[in-house]
Amino acid sequence: MKRRNFIQTAATGVVVPTLLQGIPMNAYSNNSILDALVNPTVDTDHVCVMIYLGGGNDGLNTLIPLDKYARLSAADARTKIMIPQNEILSLSGVPNTGLHPAMSGFKILFEEKKLNAIQSVGYPTPNFSHFRATDIWTSASDSNQVIDTGWVGRYLNQEYPGFPANYPNAQNPDPLAIQVGANLPLLFQGQNAQMSMNVSNTDIFGAWPQGINDPAPNNPFGKELSYIRTISRQSKSYADKLIAAFLKGNNLANYPTGNYLADTLKVIARVIKGGLKTRMYLVSLGGFDTHANQVVDGNKSQGTHATLLRNLSEAVLAFQRDLEMMSLDQRVLGMTFSEFGRRIKSNDSLGTDHGAAAPMFLFGSKVQSGVIGNSPQIPATLTENDNLPMQYDFRSVYASVLKDWFCISQQSTDQVLLRNFQNLPLIKNECSTVDIDDFNQKQNALQMSVYPNPVVHFAKINFQSSNAKTSICLFDSLGRLVKTIYEGRLSEGAKSISLENENYKSGNYYIRVQHGDVQQTELVQMITE
Numbered sequence: 001m002k003r004r005n006f007i008q009t010a011a012t013g014v015v016v017p018t019l020l021q022g023i024p025m026n027a028y029s030n031n032s033i034l035d036a037l038v039n040p041t042v043d044t045d046h047v048c049v050m051i052y053l054g055g056g057n058d059g060l061n062t063l064i065p066l067d068k069y070a071r072l073s074a075a076d077a078r079t080k081i082m083i084p085q086n087e088i089l090s091l092s093g094v095p096n097t098g099l100h101p102a103m104s105g106f107k108i109l110f111e112e113k114k115l116n117a118i119q120s121v122g123y124p125t126p127n128f129s130h131f132r133a134t135d136i137w138t139s140a141s142d143s144n145q146v147i148d149t150g151w152v153g154r155y156l157n158q159e160y161p162g163f164p165a166n167y168p169n170a171q172n173p174d175p176l177a178i179q180v181g182a183n184l185p186l187l188f189q190g191q192n193a194q195m196s197m198n199v200s201n202t203d204i205f206g207a208w209p210q211g212i213n214d215p216a217p218n219n220p221f222g223k224e225l226s227y228i229r230t231i232s233r234q235s236k237s238y239a240d241k242l243i244a245a246f247l248k249g250n251n252l253a254n255y256p257t258g259n260y261l262a263d264t265l266k267v268i269a270r271v272i273k274g275g276l277k278t279r280m281y282l283v284s285l286g287g288f289d290t291h292a293n294q295v296v297d298g299n300k301s302q303g304t305h306a307t308l309l310r311n312l313s314e315a316v317l318a319f320q321r322d323l324e325m326m327s328l329d330q331r332v333l334g335m336t337f338s339e340f341g342r343r344i345k346s347n348d349s350l351g352t353d354h355g356a357a358a359p360m361f362l363f364g365s366k367v368q369s370g371v372i373g374n375s376p377q378i379p380a381t382l383t384e385n386d387n388l389p390m391q392y393d394f395r396s397v398y399a400s401v402l403k404d405w406f407c408i409s410q411q412s413t414d415q416v417l418l419r420n421f422q423n424l425p426l427i428k429n430e431c432s433t434v435d436i437d438d439f440n441q442k443q444n445a446l447q448m449s450v451y452p453n454p455v456v457h458f459a460k461i462n463f464q465s466s467n468a469k470t471s472i473c474l475f476d477s478l479g480r481l482v483k484t485i486y487e488g489r490l491s492e493g494a495k496s497i498s499l500e501n502e503n504y505k506s507g508n509y510y511i512r513v514q515h516g517d518v519q520q521t522e523l524v525q526m527i528t529e
Contacts, residue, residue, distance in 0.1 A: 042159060042408050045331055048401060049268060049281045049319075051261070051312070052182060053338035055289030056130070058305060059358030059388065060344065062103070063117050064088050065375035067096040072344075076382050081295045081346045094371050101301045102310035105317030106361070114320065115363050116426055118397060119373030120521075122357035122390035124473070124481045126340060130289070130354075133339040138187035140395050140417050147418075151398055152177060152280055153190035154416045158408070159279075164193045168237050174245075175238040177280035180264050184282060196282070197238050199267075242271060249274025253322035255315070261285045262315035269322040272332065279406070285312055288338060292349035303350075312336070316363055329365040333405050333427070336361045337394070344378060344386045356387035356479040360397055366405075368428045368436040377523040379477075379508040386477045389510035389521050396421040400434075407431040422517040434517065442466070443518040450499065450511055454525040459499045461485070461511055461522075467492040468516030474499070477508045490515075501526055 060072065061083055073082045088098035089107045097117070099107055109115040125143045127133045136143055140151035149157075156176050157163065163176070177188050177196035188196035249270040255262040264283045271278075287308055295303035316334060323329040341358025357376075373391045395417050402413045404427040414420045425436035448463040461472060472486040482504070486497050499511065504526045512521045 042406060044279075044406055045277070046405055046407075047272060047279055047281070047332045048405065049265070049283065049332060049334045051316075051334065051336045052184060052282060052284040053288050053308075053312070053336055054284050054286035055338070056133075056340045056342060056354055057288045057338040057358055058290060058294065058342040058352050058355075059120070060342070060376070061294075061305060062100050062309060063119070063359040063371075064098045064100065065096060065378075066098050067375050068378045071378045071380075077344065077378070078346045080348075080350055081300055081352065083301050087301050091371070096375050097371050100306065100309050102306040103313040105313035105315075106363075108317060109320060109363055110369065113369035114365055114367060115361060115369055116367040117371045118360045118362075118392055118424065118426075119371065120357040120376050120388050120391035121360045121394050121397060122341070122388075122479065123393055123395070124390065124475070124479070126356040126387075126390075126479045128340065128354040130339060134184065135186055137337060137339055137394060138184050140398060148186075148189065149191065150184075150187040150189045151395075151416060153186075153188045153195045155402060155406070155408070156188070156195040156280070157190035157192075158412055158416065160195075163190060163195060168241070172277075173237075174241050174277040176278065177282070178242070178268075178278050179282045180268060181260070182282045182284035184284075187282065188280075196280070197242070199242075242276065245271040245274030245276035247274070251322055252325035253318055255318040255322075256311075259311050259315055261311055262318055265315050265319040266322070269319055269326070269328075272323075272328055273326050290342070290351045291347065291353060292351040294346075294351040297350060320363060320365075324365070332364055333366060333401070334361075334363040335397070335401065337397075341388060343384065344388060345382050345384055347384075353384070357390045358388070360394070362397075362401075362426055366427055366429055368425050368432075370436050370440075372424060372426075372436070372439070374520075377510075377521070379523060379525070381508070381525075383477070383507070386508055387479050389475060389512065389523070390479060391512075391519065391521050392424065393421055396424050397426070400424040400426045404429070404432040404434075422514070422519070424517075439518065442516075443520065446513065446515060446518060446520045448511075448513050448520040448522055450522050450524050454527045455499060455501050456527050456529065457501055459501075459524070461497040461499050461513065463495055463513055463515070463520070465490040465492055465495045465515065470516075471514040472497055473512050473514075475510045475512060482509070485511075499524075501528065503528055 069085055072078045087101040089101055090098050091110050106115055127143050138150050139147040141147040160176055175197045179196050179198045188194055251266055251270050255266045268281050290305050293303060294305045323332050337360055338358060340354055340356060342352035342355040346352050376388045379386055399413050399417055399421040400423050402408050402416060423434050425434040425439040446463045450459050450461055452459055470490045473484050474482045476482050506526055506528045509524050509526050510521055511524055513519060
């Protein structure tokens with residue numbers, strides 16, 4: 001097959017370095033890094049495929065809390081968009097949680113113990129701008145930090161020091177990361193360069209740089225020019241490797257037609273089969289900004305959101321089947337993420353507005369299958385500002401993938417994510433340190449409660465301590481951190497921490513207790529006289 005035919009088959013285009021799509025004028029190479037070692041620090045053949053659900057996925061109509069169904073269906077909540085209860089897909093062993101009826105592929109994977117769902121993933125004080133929230137998720141920053149590198153870029157920079165100088169090389173001839181039809185450059189931004197290639201431009205081969213060998217001037221401009229030429233020659237080599245892998249590989253499973261995500265995952269499965277050693281892939285499925293017409297009036301299980309979830313579910317199932325038929329499924333992990341969720345209360349346009357926490361999914365033969373976390377708590381009285389409280393910080397998911405899938409050290413994980421985050425039971429392999437059953441048992445053993453509730457003057461936060469570092473925080477209905485009530489190590493035994501109503505505005509709040517690697521969240525109502 002010729003290159004032109006490959007371009008047409010892949011549909012998503014050909015590799016072009018995202019760095020060259022507007023390279024900043026201060027992107028000088030770093031002399032101290034040029035001589036660094038070129039071999040990766042962790043020898044692994046594991047691959048991670050990230051699926052970005054662009055726009056902010058409505059988690060409450062994706063992973064549906066059946067034990068909260070009556071409250072969510074009330075007139076002041078989601079009555080206009082709530083999925084009919086008899087159509088929700090049940091999950092074996094999880095009586096309180098179901099899936100949107102369009103997600104039959106995810107249900108199959110769950111029943112086969114190849115799907116992990118993490119409830120209410122977010123971060124403190126969420127931002128509701130698409131652009132800023134996406135930057136937070138891709139850089140793994142706090143909401144009040146601006147960081148110019150991405151968490152994947154920092155990880156790959158650790159594993160492949162000195163990049164882009166001296167890459168590709170005999171030990172590492174393939175792209176380190178590939179974006180296929182996606183455009184999240186911050187995610188892959190390393191210390192000195194983009195660590196990814198972008199499969200996007202179908203015309204790039206017609207004018208692909210062949211390399212320019214005339215000497216660059218000995219001045220700052222020449223230094224910049226040499227750096228750009230290095231990236232250009234590197235990109236040509238990586239493009240050739242990608243095409244070679246595509247031509248060498250093949251697909252064995254049937255993929256759904258008319259499904260952009262399926263077409264994209266099909267290409268990824270094929271190049272992995274063709275021997276490409278790339279560790280990280282990013283694909284995207286847009287359209288989740290469902291302010292209006294999320295459902296069809298009169299048929300709430302259909303509509304824009306249902307179509308998106310069906311495409312996601314069917315594409316992932318076909319991808320997993322392909323990997324299994326190729327005997328590659330033990331090497332590949334999939335993960336979904338979105339820049340935020342949606343509000344609890346639906347709007348008047350059969351849609352939902354920007355919200356806070358939402359579920360994440362991991363899929364593959366090596367995931368610890370199950371649902372992590374409790375059904376989201378729904379206040380008795382709702383306003384348009386009420387959000388789902390964060391149960392798990394999204395960086396805890398990243399940390400667990402880095403540590404338990406790519407098998408990097410705890411110290412390296414903390415450096416990539418800028419500090420320590422709890423380890424979640426996501427992966428089952430030789431690097432995993434947390435078992436999902438043990439995790440759930442320890443989490444339930446917290447036995448957290450707040451009394452009295454509502455809180456007029458003061459209350460007690462009660463829980464069982466197991467001698468661990470503890471953080472107790474108060475959040476408002478928008479997910480903003482109001483106060484850190486306690487931070488420190490607590491000895492083993494029953495604990496009772498005071499919560500004072502410091503003339504807070506009346507409304508819904510949440511207490512989150514982080515105790516070692518487990519946590520619980522409790523809804524409280526503040527009443528100010």
